[in-house]
Amino acid sequence: IRWRSYEYLAATGAERDFLERHMARLERLTGHDIAPAASWPETNLMILFVPEDRYTAIIERYLAPERRHLLGRHASTSCLGLVRSYRITFEIELAVVIIPIDRARSRGLAAACIAEETTQALGLTNDVELPGTLFNDRGEARDLTPLDELLVRLLYDRRLRPGMRREEALAAAREALPRLRAGMR
16 A cells, blocks of 8 residues: 655644554554555545535545545545445456545644554545444544454454455354454553
8 A cells, every 4th residue: 555645734743643654554464565555557546635615626636437426425525535446356446535625634633644544545435333432423532443443453454355255255244253353461
């Protein structure tokens, strides 16, 4: 995974430092080589810090045409990640994280947006209504929780592969979970 950030609106030094630490954390959790991209053409995870007044336009730029009907809903969020996968293998081809940094800061969510959207861009794409996870927008978590770390480790366990059928994925997850839980202690 090669990531690169672009600041339409400048991130603070603390936000940049958090992003770098978080990407290193994701590398440890996934076991994948995750590093800054040397150039834009080799980037497959873009993190865009945008001003609030450009948020809708930037979303529209990266939103697939068949998903344009979701633009209004997406533009009302604190931050957003969009993922494009290959149609046959279901492997992630490109992910774009868009953070209206002034909006996120005003809500006290800058670091949470960085953590949530970059993590979700790796394949945990949906929010949940469960307590104890950063992926619950109504919850209190502002960084990855132990549950979130377990979910990332599970998603990237060698037994799980893109494109598996639901039954196969559940069986692989049930096999992997006891060992992953034991590793948390």
